[in-house]
Amino acid sequence: MISKTINLTLKVWRQNRGEKKGRLETYHAKDISVDMSFLEMIDVVNEDLTKNRKEPIAFDHDCREGICGMCGAVVNGRTHGHEKETTLCQLHMRHFSDGDTIVIEPWRSRAFPLIKDLIVDRSALDKIIQAGGYISVNAGGAPDANALPIAGEVAETAFIAAACIGCGACVAACPNASAMLFVSAKVSHLALLPQGRPEAAKRVQAMVRQMDECGFGNCSNETECEVECPKGISIVEIARLNREFLKAEFS
Amino acid sequence: MNWFFNMLRSSIGKKLLMALTGLGFCLFLLIHLIGNLTLYGGKGLFLSYVEHLHALGPLIRIAELGLLAFAAIHVSSGLILFWQNLQARPVRYQVSKNAGGRTIGSATMPYTGVLILIFVVIHLLNFHFIDHSRQTVFQAIDATFSMLPYVIFYTFAVIIVAIHISHGFWSLFQTFGANHPKYMPAIKGMGVIFSLLAAAGFGFIPVYVSFIM
Numbered sequence: 001m002i003s004k005t006i007n008l009t010l011k012v013w014r015q016n017r018g019e020k021k022g023r024l025e026t027y028h029a030k031d032i033s034v035d036m037s038f039l040e041m042i043d044v045v046n047e048d049l050t051k052n053r054k055e056p057i058a059f060d061h062d063c064r065e066g067i068c069g070m071c072g073a074v075v076n077g078r079t080h081g082h083e084k085e086t087t088l089c090q091l092h093m094r095h096f097s098d099g100d101t102i103v104i105e106p107w108r109s110r111a112f113p114l115i116k117d118l119i120v121d122r123s124a125l126d127k128i129i130q131a132g133g134y135i136s137v138n139a140g141g142a143p144d145a146n147a148l149p150i151a152g153e154v155a156e157t158a159f160i161a162a163a164c165i166g167c168g169a170c171v172a173a174c175p176n177a178s179a180m181l182f183v184s185a186k187v188s189h190l191a192l193l194p195q196g197r198p199e200a201a202k203r204v205q206a207m208v209r210q211m212d213e214c215g216f217g218n219c220s221n222e223t224e225c226e227v228e229c230p231k232g233i234s235i236v237e238i239a240r241l242n243r244e245f246l247k248a249e250f251s
Numbered sequence: 252m253n254w255f256f257n258m259l260r261s262s263i264g265k266k267l268l269m270a271l272t273g274l275g276f277c278l279f280l281l282i283h284l285i286g287n288l289t290l291y292g293g294k295g296l297f298l299s300y301v302e303h304l305h306a307l308g309p310l311i312r313i314a315e316l317g318l319l320a321f322a323a324i325h326v327s328s329g330l331i332l333f334w335q336n337l338q339a340r341p342v343r344y345q346v347s348k349n350a351g352g353r354t355i356g357s358a359t360m361p362y363t364g365v366l367i368l369i370f371v372v373i374h375l376l377n378f379h380f381i382d383h384s385r386q387t388v389f390q391a392i393d394a395t396f397s398m399l400p401y402v403i404f405y406t407f408a409v410i411i412v413a414i415h416i417s418h419g420f421w422s423l424f425q426t427f428g429a430n431h432p433k434y435m436p437a438i439k440g441m442g443v444i445f446s447l448l449a450a451a452g453f454g455f456i457p458v459y460v461s462f463i464m
Contacts, residue, residue: 013345024345077348103346110339173350175358176336178262208261217339218262218332220360221422223352236430242263243428249258 005031006098010045012057013105017116024103027057034094038081039064039071041093042104058117066090066230069165072172073118074105079169079228087167087230107172111179111214122168124214125182129166131210132203133186135195148194161188163231170225170233176217181225183211184241185233191244201248208245263426265328270423272325277420277445279318280412284452291459294389301388326368333361356418363415370408377401396461405457413450420445 008029015022029045036044039061046056062070066087073088075081081091096102104118112120162185170181187204190196196203219238226235258264289300305311349358356363377395378388386394395401420442424430429438 011345074344074346077344077346078350105344105346108340108342108344110341114342175353177339178336180262208263212262215339216262217336218265220266220332220336220357221418221425222357224350225352227350227352235425236432239425239428239430242266242426245261245263246267246428249254 003033003035005033006093006096006100008032008041008096008099009101011101011103012117014057014117015114022114022117024105032093034092034096036093037064037089038075038091038093039089058115058119060119061089064089067165069167072107072167072169074107074172076103079107079173080167080230084227085230085232087165090230107168109168109171109177109216111177111216112168112171120168122166124216125166125168125179127214128179128183128207128210129186132199132206133190135190135199137195150193154192158189158192161185161192161233161237164189164229164233165231167230169228169230171216173224173228174217174219175222175224176220178219178225179211179214179216180219180238180241181229181233181235183207184235184237187241187244188237191240200244201251204241204244204248208241265332266426268324268328269332270426272321273419273423275318275321276325277416277423280416280449281445284449287456288452290392290456294464298387298389322368322371326364329361329364354418356414356416357422359414360418363411366408366411367415370404370411373404374408392460393464396457399461402457402461406454409450409454412453413446416446416449417442 010027010029011024012027013022014025027045027049029041032041032044039059042057042059049056059073060070062068064071066089069087071088072080075088075091080086080088081095083091083095106112106114106118107120107122109120111124112122114120164182164185166182168179168182171177171179174181187207190203191200221235221238223235226233259268286300286304289296378391381391396405421435421439424435424438
């Protein structure tokens with residue numbers, strides 16, 4: 001069966017390595033199957049560009065299953081596109097119509113320097129994790145099952161926060177380019193579990209300090225992040241981060 | 252004390268300052284509103300309220316200094332946050348769309364804030380820094396609101412305040428960490444009711460004084 005195809009006009013941000021300024025360039029994506037993902041659509045455009053001896057559009061991607069956090073671009077002003085709780089690789093072309101013009105831009109934040117075209121350097125998020133997004137354990141034999149009882153709801157709540165894939169969409173979507181949703185998810189999922197409690201106070205202080213040093217903006221509760229998060233993480237986590245931070249500072 | 256100032260310098264610390272002072276202003280506004288509602292009861296009731304309030308003497312001075320300090324903190328940390336947030340995205344988006352989280356209130360906080368500051372200064376010049384030996388507060392109100400531009404300006408200013416509260420009220424709870432799926436809808440509802448009450452309660456005073464009284 002031949003699937004339906006559409007034709008699109010793309011306006012893609014192009015900026016070479018080391019270039020100070022970029023620009024939107026226009027491309028025509030012809031005969032795009034609606035069953036393709038957004039990234040596959042760019043693959044097709046890149047094939048064409050390569051055949052015509054032009055530089056293909058550089059973009060980040062890895063698993064293409066929506067679980068690695070590598071892909072992401074701002075599509076028509078919406079991070080990962082307009083579909084709810086999807087990463088760019090899981091956004092399918094059936095959500096676009098024939099003749100649409102699509103503007104594709106990279107994540108914009110001072111903390112995410114642009115590398116090339118749609119690729120930005122998100123190592124600021126790694127730095128925040130290195131500052132405290134871990135637990136210290138003395139590795140040894142595997143502990144007995146249920147030696148550390150954790151209530152079902154607690155495990156569930158922790159897991160909701162742990163769903164964060166660190167894609168950076170919250171930063172890109174935030175009008176202030178703040179990384180609070182990311183940091184709150186990482187602080188929350190460890191703070192909720194007994195394994196994370198011993199270092200909870202030190203962790204939240206170190207991670208917030210690192211976040212501030214990286215040059216992210218400040219959260220002003222615009223709540224754009226929770227709407228755009230591909231994993232549906234809520235600002236309830238930010239409230240928990242605020243509580244954890246205050247508890248740590250005042251004790 | 253070093254830890255304390257370091258904490259306030261952090262991004263969450265500055266938010267906390269905004270939330271604390273904002274809560275102070277919400278409480279002040281509520282008391283101010285209750286007091287001003289006496290205007291709807293006529294000149295006599297209002298003047299007796301003014302007299303009773305001023306009878307508090309030094310307490311009023313302390314409250315005024317407290318409000319001044321709160322204003323200094325709220326305005327200065329607000330400006331710092333606004334500046335830092337502008338700098339956090341040096342290259343803006345060519346196409347930028349609201350995903351559905353932003354409200355008129357949240358998107359305009361810095362601007363409504365500056366407008367409120369200007370309003371408060373004019374408001375104090377109209378009713379506070381005047382020669383109180385020559386006229387009663389009621390006479391000052393009557394004289395001010397006999398001028399149509401002031402009626403329009405005050406009504407407009409009150410709407411701006413209501414828009415500012417519509418985001419500020421629930422937002423301060425979020426900053427304190429008080430966000431729970433069970434209670435947040437109620438907190439948000441209270442914020443909407445509070446901003447509407449403030450808009451209606453204060454907003455009709457100029458119209459009432461100039462056209463009905």
